[in-house]
Amino acid sequence: MAKTIVVKQVGSPIRRPQVQRATLIGLGLNKMHKTRELEDTPSVRGMVRSIPHLVEIIEERDN
Template structure:
Protein backbone atom coordinates (compact mmCIF):
# COMPACT_ATOMS: atom_id res chain seq x y z
CA UNK A 1 0.00 0.00 0.00
CA UNK A 2 1.44 3.34 -0.99
CA UNK A 3 0.29 6.47 0.72
CA UNK A 4 0.18 9.22 -1.85
CA UNK A 5 -1.77 12.44 -1.64
CA UNK A 6 -4.17 11.13 -4.28
CA UNK A 7 -5.07 7.74 -2.80
CA UNK A 8 -8.67 7.70 -1.59
CA UNK A 9 -11.04 5.14 -0.14
CA UNK A 10 -14.78 5.11 -0.65
CA UNK A 11 -16.50 3.63 2.40
CA UNK A 12 -20.20 2.74 2.55
CA UNK A 13 -22.23 2.04 5.68
CA UNK A 14 -24.06 -1.29 5.32
CA UNK A 15 -25.37 -1.91 8.85
CA UNK A 16 -26.99 0.15 11.57
CA UNK A 17 -25.11 1.15 14.72
CA UNK A 18 -28.22 0.57 16.87
CA UNK A 19 -27.27 -1.51 19.88
CA UNK A 20 -23.55 -1.00 19.31
CA UNK A 21 -21.17 0.64 21.80
CA UNK A 22 -21.01 4.44 21.73
CA UNK A 23 -17.39 4.30 20.56
CA UNK A 24 -18.47 2.54 17.35
CA UNK A 25 -21.26 5.05 16.72
CA UNK A 26 -18.80 7.92 17.24
CA UNK A 27 -16.33 6.31 14.85
CA UNK A 28 -18.99 6.09 12.13
CA UNK A 29 -19.81 9.77 12.57
CA UNK A 30 -16.09 10.61 12.42
CA UNK A 31 -15.89 8.75 9.12
CA UNK A 32 -18.78 10.87 7.81
CA UNK A 33 -21.31 8.05 7.97
CA UNK A 34 -24.54 8.02 9.97
CA UNK A 35 -27.21 6.46 7.75
CA UNK A 36 -27.43 3.21 5.85
CA UNK A 37 -26.17 3.40 2.29
CA UNK A 38 -24.28 6.63 2.86
CA UNK A 39 -20.84 6.82 1.25
CA UNK A 40 -17.79 8.84 2.22
CA UNK A 41 -14.61 9.43 0.23
CA UNK A 42 -11.68 9.47 2.64
CA UNK A 43 -7.91 9.79 2.40
CA UNK A 44 -6.08 6.47 2.62
CA UNK A 45 -4.11 7.03 5.82
CA UNK A 46 -3.22 4.71 8.69
CA UNK A 47 -5.59 6.62 11.00
CA UNK A 48 -8.54 6.17 8.62
CA UNK A 49 -7.66 2.49 8.10
CA UNK A 50 -7.68 2.01 11.88
CA UNK A 51 -11.09 3.64 12.18
CA UNK A 52 -12.44 1.40 9.40
CA UNK A 53 -11.03 -1.67 11.19
CA UNK A 54 -12.93 -0.71 14.36
CA UNK A 55 -16.27 -0.70 12.50
CA UNK A 56 -15.45 -3.21 9.74
CA UNK A 57 -18.62 -5.18 10.53
CA UNK A 58 -20.74 -2.07 9.79
CA UNK A 59 -19.05 -0.75 6.64
CA UNK A 60 -17.51 -1.90 3.38
CA UNK A 61 -14.91 -0.40 1.08
CA UNK A 62 -16.46 0.25 -2.32
CA UNK A 63 -14.37 -0.79 -5.30
CA UNK A 64 -14.27 1.32 -8.49
CA UNK A 65 -16.49 4.03 -7.09
Protein backbone atom coordinates in the same frame (compact mmCIF):
# COMPACT_ATOMS: atom_id res chain seq x y z
CA MET B 1 -1.45 12.47 -5.99
CA ALA B 2 -3.47 11.38 -2.96
CA LYS B 3 -5.04 7.97 -2.70
CA THR B 4 -8.67 7.81 -1.63
CA ILE B 5 -11.08 5.08 -0.59
CA VAL B 6 -14.85 4.96 -0.93
CA VAL B 7 -16.48 3.68 2.25
CA LYS B 8 -20.14 2.61 2.52
CA GLN B 9 -22.14 2.12 5.71
CA VAL B 10 -23.80 -1.30 5.62
CA GLY B 11 -24.71 -1.80 9.29
CA SER B 12 -26.92 0.08 11.70
CA PRO B 13 -25.44 1.75 14.80
CA ILE B 14 -28.56 0.87 16.79
CA ARG B 15 -27.66 -1.21 19.89
CA ARG B 16 -23.93 -0.71 19.29
CA PRO B 17 -21.42 0.67 21.80
CA GLN B 18 -21.00 4.45 21.86
CA VAL B 19 -17.39 4.07 20.65
CA GLN B 20 -18.59 2.42 17.42
CA ARG B 21 -21.21 5.12 16.86
CA ALA B 22 -18.54 7.79 17.35
CA THR B 23 -16.29 6.05 14.83
CA LEU B 24 -19.07 6.12 12.23
CA ILE B 25 -19.62 9.83 12.85
CA GLY B 26 -15.87 10.40 12.61
CA LEU B 27 -15.92 8.80 9.17
CA GLY B 28 -18.81 11.07 8.19
CA LEU B 29 -21.37 8.28 8.05
CA ASN B 30 -24.72 8.45 9.81
CA LYS B 31 -27.30 6.74 7.59
CA MET B 32 -27.55 3.30 6.07
CA HIS B 33 -26.05 2.89 2.57
CA LYS B 34 -24.42 6.32 2.65
CA THR B 35 -21.01 6.52 0.98
CA ARG B 36 -18.06 8.81 1.58
CA GLU B 37 -14.82 9.30 -0.32
CA LEU B 38 -12.05 9.63 2.25
CA GLU B 39 -8.32 10.14 2.10
CA ASP B 40 -6.46 6.84 2.43
CA THR B 41 -4.49 7.40 5.63
CA PRO B 42 -3.50 4.98 8.38
CA SER B 43 -5.96 6.64 10.78
CA VAL B 44 -8.90 6.22 8.39
CA ARG B 45 -7.89 2.62 7.68
CA GLY B 46 -7.75 1.95 11.42
CA MET B 47 -11.23 3.40 11.92
CA VAL B 48 -12.61 1.22 9.11
CA ARG B 49 -10.81 -1.82 10.52
CA SER B 50 -12.29 -1.23 13.97
CA ILE B 51 -15.90 -1.49 12.69
CA PRO B 52 -15.80 -3.99 9.78
CA HIS B 53 -19.34 -5.17 10.58
CA LEU B 54 -20.73 -1.66 9.97
CA VAL B 55 -18.78 -0.45 6.90
CA GLU B 56 -17.22 -1.82 3.76
CA ILE B 57 -14.63 -0.41 1.37
CA ILE B 58 -16.23 -0.21 -2.05
CA GLU B 59 -13.39 1.21 -4.07
CA GLU B 60 -9.78 2.35 -3.82
CA ARG B 61 -8.75 5.19 -6.13
CA ASP B 62 -5.44 6.70 -7.20
CA ASN B 63 -6.10 10.36 -7.94
